[in-house]
Amino acid sequence: MDDQVLLGSGRDADVFALDEGRVLRRYRAGGDVAAEAAIMAYVGSLGYPVPRVDRAEGPDLVMERIDGPTMLRAMVEGELAITDGAEILADLHRRLHELPPRPNSAPGTRVLHLDLHPDNVLLGPRGPVVIDWLNGTDGEPELDLALSALIAAEVAVNDMFGSGALAESFLRVFLGAVSGDPLRLLDSAVARRRGNPTLSAEEVSRLDSAATLVRALSTDVRQAG
Structure with missing residues (x-):
């Protein structure tokens, strides 16, 4: 070492x-x-x-090795517009879920990342690159969407790193850009996050508030659209 x-x-x-x-x-x-x-x-x-x-x-x-900042850092430092970041993440979901399923996977499933958020996207010389596939598996794409939305909402309600307003703006654009329904499996996403051993007790205690924010913003986006 x-x-x-x-x-x-x-x-x-x-x-x-x-x-x-x-x-x-x-x-x-x-x-x-x-x-x-x-x-x-x-x-x-x-x-x-x-x-x-x-x-x-x-x-x-x-x-x-991918040389470049994370999408999160680029947005926080003003190098990438919030709208652009949210649309890039939505497109990364779309591209992933359009891939053919892996051999022997269950009918109707696709490859999922299950931790696809701005800190797991590097902006390298060849464009956005997705890292940290520890949770990757096969499943329903809307669980992937729900988890990404929930994680952004967690940052918003916890005001992590003073980025609450940024995260809420990001989430609003992301919800309007995705194809699929992030709400359908939101309860499953909450349960999955609740069982994550790396989350602190305080983070777990705010999951319901985060889910409420996802539902509220999703309703706003649908009504506006």
């Missing part, structure tokens, strides 16, 4: 620079990244923007 530079840390993992073109994502609790690597390889083979995976072994995922 001495020759590896820490680039960042999330709730589950640390990311280290290996060289100019590769990074190592290491999960602190251990585990096996094989399923995550497989879903990244699948969507990447169909042209979806994900980092190239070079090696997956135990808790370690070696992959392409």
Whole structure:
């Protein structure tokens, strides 16, 4: 580890620079990244923007280094308009859910990310790239939409990092741009977030308020449209 530079840390993992073109994502609790690597390889083979995976072994995922800010940072710093960011995220959902289902998946399901929010999109030289596929699986696309909407609403109601107003504006545009109904599986999204062990007790306590905001803004968007 001495020759590896820490680039960042999330709730589950640390990311280290290996060289100019590769990074190592290491999960602190251990585990096996094989399923995550497989879903990244699948969507990447169909042209979806994900980092190239070079090696997956135990808790370690070696992959392409994407140089560029997260979408969240770009919006907070004024480098990317809120409207543009929300529309990009909605388009990333659309593109993902239009991919053909994986072999042997249940009828009607598609590949889901289940944690697709602005901090998991890097704005690299080849455009937006989606990272952090730990939760990736097959399922109903509207669960993906509901989770993205709920996560944005959590930031809004918690005013995380002083970005509450920004998050609410983002959510309003996102709800108007998506294809599909983020409300249909919103209760399932809340239950999933409630069971997330990385959320604090305070964050969990505000999930109902976040869901209420999603419903209210969705109603406003529908009436305005």
